[in-house]
Amino acid sequence: MVKNAAGRLVPEVVNNQKQVPYKGINKYRPKGVKHRPAVRSCMDYPFDGNKCVESIKAALVKAGIKDGMTISTHHHLRNGDIVTNMLFDAVKELGIKNIRWFPSASFSCHQHLIQYLEDGTIHHIEGSMNGPLGKYTSQGKMKGIGILRSHGGRYQAVQDGEVHIDIAVIAAPTADPFGNANGVTGPAACGLIGFALADSEYADRVIVVTDNMVPFPCVPWQIQGNNVDFVVKVDSLGDSSKIVSGTTEVTKSPDRLLIAEYVARFIEESGIMKDGFSFQAGSGGTNLAFVLFLKERMKAKGIKARFVRGGSTKYLVELLEEGLTDYILDGQTFDLEGVRSMRENPSHVNTSPFTSYNFHGKGNFASMIDAAVLGATEVDVNFNANVVSHSDGYLLHGIGGWQNCLYSKCTILAIPSFRDRIPVIIDSVTTLCGPGELVDVIITERGIAINPRRKDLLDALKDSNLPIRDIKDIKREVDEMCGGKPQKPKIDPKKVVAVVKWVDGTVLDSIYKVKE
Amino acid sequence: MNEYAYAGKRGEGIRSDCYIEIKMHEQKKNEITIKSKVQALYGDSLRLLVDELVAFFGLTNAAILVEDNGALPFVLAARFEAAVKRLNPGEKRCWLPKLHKSNKQSGTAKDRLRRSRLYLPGNEPKFFLNAGLHGPDALILDLEDSVAPVEKDAAMYIVRNALRAIDFYGAEKMVRINQLPAGFQDLEAIIGHGVEVVLLPKTENAQQILDTANEIEKLKKQYKINYDIWLMPIIESAKGVLQAYSIATAHPMVCALAIGLEDYTADLGTQRTLEGKESFFARTMLINAAKAAGIQAIDTVFSDVADMDGLKNSVLEAKALGFEGKGVIHPRQIQVVHAAFAPTAEEIEKAKKIAIAFEEATAKGLGVVSLGSKMIDPPVVKRALRTIELAKLNGLLQ
Numbered sequence: 001m002v003k004n005a006a007g008r009l010v011p012e013v014v015n016n017q018k019q020v021p022y023k024g025i026n027k028y029r030p031k032g033v034k035h036r037p038a039v040r041s042c043m044d045y046p047f048d049g050n051k052c053v054e055s056i057k058a059a060l061v062k063a064g065i066k067d068g069m070t071i072s073t074h075h076h077l078r079n080g081d082i083v084t085n086m087l088f089d090a091v092k093e094l095g096i097k098n099i100r101w102f103p104s105a106s107f108s109c110h111q112h113l114i115q116y117l118e119d120g121t122i123h124h125i126e127g128s129m130n131g132p133l134g135k136y137t138s139q140g141k142m143k144g145i146g147i148l149r150s151h152g153g154r155y156q157a158v159q160d161g162e163v164h165i166d167i168a169v170i171a172a173p174t175a176d177p178f179g180n181a182n183g184v185t186g187p188a189a190c191g192l193i194g195f196a197l198a199d200s201e202y203a204d205r206v207i208v209v210t211d212n213m214v215p216f217p218c219v220p221w222q223i224q225g226n227n228v229d230f231v232v233k234v235d236s237l238g239d240s241s242k243i244v245s246g247t248t249e250v251t252k253s254p255d256r257l258l259i260a261e262y263v264a265r266f267i268e269e270s271g272i273m274k275d276g277f278s279f280q281a282g283s284g285g286t287n288l289a290f291v292l293f294l295k296e297r298m299k300a301k302g303i304k305a306r307f308v309r310g311g312s313t314k315y316l317v318e319l320l321e322e323g324l325t326d327y328i329l330d331g332q333t334f335d336l337e338g339v340r341s342m343r344e345n346p347s348h349v350n351t352s353p354f355t356s357y358n359f360h361g362k363g364n365f366a367s368m369i370d371a372a373v374l375g376a377t378e379v380d381v382n383f384n385a386n387v388v389s390h391s392d393g394y395l396l397h398g399i400g401g402w403q404n405c406l407y408s409k410c411t412i413l414a415i416p417s418f419r420d421r422i423p424v425i426i427d428s429v430t431t432l433c434g435p436g437e438l439v440d441v442i443i444t445e446r447g448i449a450i451n452p453r454r455k456d457l458l459d460a461l462k463d464s465n466l467p468i469r470d471i472k473d474i475k476r477e478v479d480e481m482c483g484g485k486p487q488k489p490k491i492d493p494k495k496v497v498a499v500v501k502w503v504d505g506t507v508l509d510s511i512y513k514v515k516e
Numbered sequence: 517m518n519e520y521a522y523a524g525k526r527g528e529g530i531r532s533d534c535y536i537e538i539k540m541h542e543q544k545k546n547e548i549t550i551k552s553k554v555q556a557l558y559g560d561s562l563r564l565l566v567d568e569l570v571a572f573f574g575l576t577n578a579a580i581l582v583e584d585n586g587a588l589p590f591v592l593a594a595r596f597e598a599a600v601k602r603l604n605p606g607e608k609r610c611w612l613p614k615l616h617k618s619n620k621q622s623g624t625a626k627d628r629l630r631r632s633r634l635y636l637p638g639n640e641p642k643f644f645l646n647a648g649l650h651g652p653d654a655l656i657l658d659l660e661d662s663v664a665p666v667e668k669d670a671a672m673y674i675v676r677n678a679l680r681a682i683d684f685y686g687a688e689k690m691v692r693i694n695q696l697p698a699g700f701q702d703l704e705a706i707i708g709h710g711v712e713v714v715l716l717p718k719t720e721n722a723q724q725i726l727d728t729a730n731e732i733e734k735l736k737k738q739y740k741i742n743y744d745i746w747l748m749p750i751i752e753s754a755k756g757v758l759q760a761y762s763i764a765t766a767h768p769m770v771c772a773l774a775i776g777l778e779d780y781t782a783d784l785g786t787q788r789t790l791e792g793k794e795s796f797f798a799r800t801m802l803i804n805a806a807k808a809a810g811i812q813a814i815d816t817v818f819s820d821v822a823d824m825d826g827l828k829n830s831v832l833e834a835k836a837l838g839f840e841g842k843g844v845i846h847p848r849q850i851q852v853v854h855a856a857f858a859p860t861a862e863e864i865e866k867a868k869k870i871a872i873a874f875e876e877a878t879a880k881g882l883g884v885v886s887l888g889s890k891m892i893d894p895p896v897v898k899r900a901l902r903t904i905e906l907a908k909l910n911g912l913l914q
Binding site for chain 2 (some may be wrong): 140254255257258391446484486
């Protein structure tokens with residue numbers, strides 16, 4: 001273990017791979033050439049373009065599956081995904097062991113895979129360990145060490161060769177036998193499948209799995225068939241009601257609405273809301289609600305955004321259709337209205353972690369956004385933030401695009417000051433995911449804390465009647481209410497169960513086994 | 517003395533509350549079991565508090581179970597006290613949480629702004645903590661209709677502890693007690709812990725006001741309380757409406773008359789309509805009685821929390837009739853109510869002109885105020901000055 005630039009202890013070797021400890025924001029610049037997939041030739045593929053194989057198992061065999069390989073999946077089917085579970089059922093049937101599973105994210109539905117972590121089919125997970133998988137990891141039961149990366153960090157790891165994908169399995173709501181695929185149509189329509197882009201370009205073998213096969217050509221081809229080895233037709237990709245919701249509803253909680261209202265007022269009063277501005281909104285009650293409040297303010301002042309980034313929902317679609325933004329740059333689609341809009345409206349554009357977040361890109365969209373509104377499980381008095389674990393030490397969430405979005409011109413964390421009896425502002429975060437120098441504003445129902453580094457924002461808001469407060473002052477109030485400072489979780493400092501990577505591939509923090 | 521008692525809430529979906537069970541047993545020592553959702557974060561302090569409560573109430577041979585879902589200390593203590601007093605109805609001791617620093621200067625003015633009063637069910641502490649953040653003029657911790665009959669005792673301890681321990685961020689602290697005589701017990705529990713206005717439901721005659729006021733005076737003396745506590749009778753019956761003036765003038769402690777229309781319309785044998793014709797007499801009667809007595813007239817609640825336009829219209833109508841406040845049942849209603857009660861820009865402009873003309877006339881020693889060619893009557897001047905005062909209170913004028 002070594003102390004990194006954030007003062008956190010991190011392992012120097014993880015799963016036998018040597019690691020670079022975090023060096024600071026924009027301090028580490030990997031050199032060399034990008035990782036590259038093997039040369040392929042068209043003569044090795046059917047000239048009639050039909051790459052269909054009868055089952056996932058058959059495709060895995062043709063792809064040359066072996067013990068210890070890396071298999072990747074994407075998470076656009078969210079909690080409705082059954083493809084990943086079918087995939088590992090097939091891996092198990094083939095008697096393959098020690099797979100490194102490399103998903104772009106995991107959901108509770110993937111607790112089906114715990115049996116394969118137990119029996120050695122899967123060695124460890126690199127991606128995210130959500131819900132039951134997070135708990136399993138925190139209990140120290142996973143054989144290898146989990147690695148948590150942001151969406152951009154995942155692209156970076158693929159591009160600089162830290163992760164070589166042997167087999168990519170891409171669930172596609174619509175595809176043709178050549179392998180062209182998209183997410184805008186079909187019973188499992190999820191809008192776009194951009195998280196599978198890197199996998200399709202860099203994996204040795206690419207398997208597209210669909211439940212909606214159309215004759216060539218499948219357009220739009222969000223995934224290009226020219227990168228695809230095999231196509232498999234299955235009965236269903238999953239439970240469509242859990243893939244996208246029929247409607248996404250704004251929170252009804254008065255406290256969350258108050259936070260959302262403060263966010264909208266902050267964006268207006270700080271001067272961020274001006275013609276041609278841009279912002280990022282995610283899912284989640286508070287995030288949806290602030291869009292509605294901001295929309296009223298934009299309308300009242302006749303202000304229009306140039307683009308908004310989602311996580312799209314019907315609320316962003318309404319902004320687009322009412323002419324309050326020129327474009328939606330969409331990273332994933334959360335409801336049916338979002339899917340419809342993406343299908344029908346050329347101004348609702350599909351993006352990928354390459355365009356939005358990639359560290360090895362020649363720039364990315366995330367740093368161009370005027371304001372990003374994000375959540376967090378915890379923050380500390382130095383504005384450091386955590387999104388993956390809770391104050392009791394348990395790993396429960398993935399990083400998503402969160403770390404990448406911190407690069408926006410104004411990063412706002414919209415969070416309650418406590419949940420039940422659990423204070424959200426603490427002395428030092430349980431797990432460091434976002435260095436405080438990138439977090440500009442923390443907005444709670446008890447007040448708004450502006451990072452002292454942002455003198456410009458403090459100045460802009462000095463005459464505001466928004467409740468601008470010192471973060472320590474809010475913390476004091478909440479601690480007092482909750483009956484004192486919380487205890488530290490009981491962990492085993494010798495047993496690292498997972499690490500958190502920074503967007504550049506360095507190791508930012510360690511997650512430890514929780515003592516039950 | 518019973519052998520077994522419990523209090524509080526348990527099960528899935530319970531937040532910020534806890535369940536306490538006490539069983540007397542043969543062993544000569546206590547057996548304490550604590551299961552908490554926040555064990556990892558507050559396990560030690562939970563144990564300390566439970567030990568303190570056990571010692572305070574002198575339990576020596578009991579099996580005590582605490583199932584905690586994130587209850588704050590003031591909630592846990594209230595639940596524990598309820599369980600102890602259900603076990604031993606003769607137990608008179610009260611475990612009081614420390615007074616919050618915002619509680620030090622209690623007491624408010626008789627004529628303070630009371631545009632909105634937010635109802636909070638008395639046995640649901642999870643709603644209390646953030647209620648004041650939404651900026652209501654007043655908060656009502658309700659011991660009456662929102663509390664199930666079997667939980668009346670438990671709610672009393674929760675409300676008492678909340679009055680002491682919680683910061684309500686400047687909202688006036690009101691408690692709606694139960695109808696007399698049950699209300700006397702409520703008064704005994706809450707007076708002296710920071711309550712500023714007592715709401716007396718279903719008031720029908722002046723005697724009820726006198727009885728309540730006398731009890732409050734007695735308790736104030738007993739607890740050496742020297743700040744004012746006000747009374748707001750709620751009139752909810754035909755009888756009460758006809759007695760409105762005698763109720764309003766029954767005691768100087770009465771700061772406002774409020775109307776409750778659900779019970780009133782039931783009493784008439786009719787139903788509430790959006791138009792409200794059925795309650796027009798009662799409302800205007802109550803307003804007249806209040807104004808004649810020189811106190812505030814406060815309207816009923818608007819119960820459709822999703823209909824903000826309906827709420828706004830309802831407040832504008834109430835304001836036009838002469839009401840100065842409205843009951844609210846959801847924090848999102850507060851700002852709508854405040855905005856609708858505030859004087860309009862036009863009203864403020866007109867009032868300013870009249871006030872300036874009045875000042876000029878006074879400076880010149882003129883008995884008659886005129887604006888342009890129009891003579892302004894004294895009541896018009898009075899109303900203009902009140903509008904300016906309201907504009908200031910609503911933050912619309914410096």
